[in-house]
Amino acid sequence: MKDLFYNYIENLQDSITSKLEEIDGTASFKEDIWKRPEGGGGRTRVIENGAVFEKGGVNISGVHGKLPASMQAYFKVGDVDFFACGLSLVLHPKNPMAPTVHANWRYFEMYNEQGKIIDQWFGGGQDLTPYYLFEEDAIHFHQTCKNACDKHNLNFYETYKNRCDEYFYNSHRDEARGIGGLFFDYCKTTESMSMKQWFEFVSEVGDSFLEAYVPIIEKRIHLPFTPEERNWQEIRRGRYVEFNLVHDKGTLFGLKTNGRIESILMSLPPHVQWVYDHHPKPNSKEEQLMRVLKSPKNWV
């Protein structure tokens, strides 16, 4: 399974980065191959200062070795070996009318002393963070997520949509990071789902990413915008930073387990503002977004 999934994310990274370069038309991804001293490594691909993408990363990694102490405590296991691999992407478009997108698909294994798998699971998801709300974009993104889920289980979309709303939540602001999508974790063998079937589900979602995001970005990148709209985008990007540094488990794990900092923090936006006690004007487009972030909606 680990070879099957790693091979899958290698190919997915290629197809996503080549499509994004085609959309950008100007910038290309810079690749960094890195090794983890304790075992494994990754292939980080970052795009910056493009015509469309101000900053973005589409990274894969596959790491293994002794499970770090902090993760032993978290997973409530002893001194075991592990393997983890995944693809993580974050794209920050320049135009505030175009949304930021995040996706991650990952696979985890733990072994006993004889090298036998004692636990294994998939996790991941994809979610959208607009600065201005276009309802048709939210519907398209969620409908694409739902279509991918429905091929595998008619309950998955609702379950994982709700988990996404719960997870990507800035509790200290009492607002969602964005308009959600899917979030799933600890997808393990059950009576109705084998690991093979989970692989098929996760790769279905991975394959749906370009279909979910590309039509949106293509529609929004040529819209005009004002300096005030750009300021709003940069202020909202500040909330993105707050979520990733205060609440995101993946980021904090990475920072505390000696992960490759630059690959982890590629998720942070390029230009960000913090303005004291900023509130959008009543009945503005900015306030319309806030209403949806304050109480997540069902889009399909």
Added chain:
Amino acid sequence: MKDLFYNYIENLQDSITSKLEEIDGTASFKEDIWKRPEGGGGRTRVIENGAVFEKGGVNISGVHGKLPASMQAYFKVGDVDFFACGLSLVLHPKNPMAPTVHANWRYFEMYNEQGKIIDQWFGGGQDLTPYYLFEEDAIHFHQTCKNACDKHNLNFYETYKNRCDEYFYNSHRDEARGIGGLFFDYCKTTESMSMKQWFEFVSEVGDSFLEAYVPIIEKRIHLPFTPEERNWQEIRRGRYVEFNLVHDKGTLFGLKTNGRIESILMSLPPHVQWVYDHHPKPNSKEEQLMRVLKSPKNWV
């Protein structure tokens, strides 16, 4: 003691904000008085878009009531009442040649069911975060800290200078946030120091703040700078955000105990950048700063 210290920080807030307004010459502090539903409140003063200060806050608060559950666990006490007050300030100058400064002086009390004080202590400090290193500024700041300490105990400066270097450290980057200053906490009654003597020490440090910072800001605010130097300042400000959101105990406590978010996060800089895998050029002024941040120096 609580009235004595609260009265002290009220006056200190006035003298600091009036001096800073005089230096800025253009912008003035905007005041927000807020109440905490569970008891107490604060007086937040924020300056933005000044000629000198791009953003800054000088806030006082005095809060009381039942100790929040998360702090009960942290202090290893039961369901007790508390009182806490303090002054917190952060100033982000516009000019990258001028350093950001942070200071905090605070006092804490806990009570038994009869309302008797069962524990009480002072804490605080002040530290400097330059974007370009002027050795004479670092020496002046530390010398002023040392002079204040030496009037009370000849070991304080060395002890609290080292604690400051340890505390304001971005462990995930393996670099200091800035060039340090003083950091002290849990200053309780001992054989050699009564609470009254701790008050005199803490207020000595508080009184030294303007003497430590004003000569530096006055020297640097008129220096010319390039757009590249401004970029460097914004990138380094990103590290400031990373420290405050990932490592700073005060910020995380505030966010997790339902503090007033805008008063807590006033510390975040106004304009910030994250650039993938950024490194200063060899032998540049930027690299000179990094060398000092990678291995903290003794300045006096």
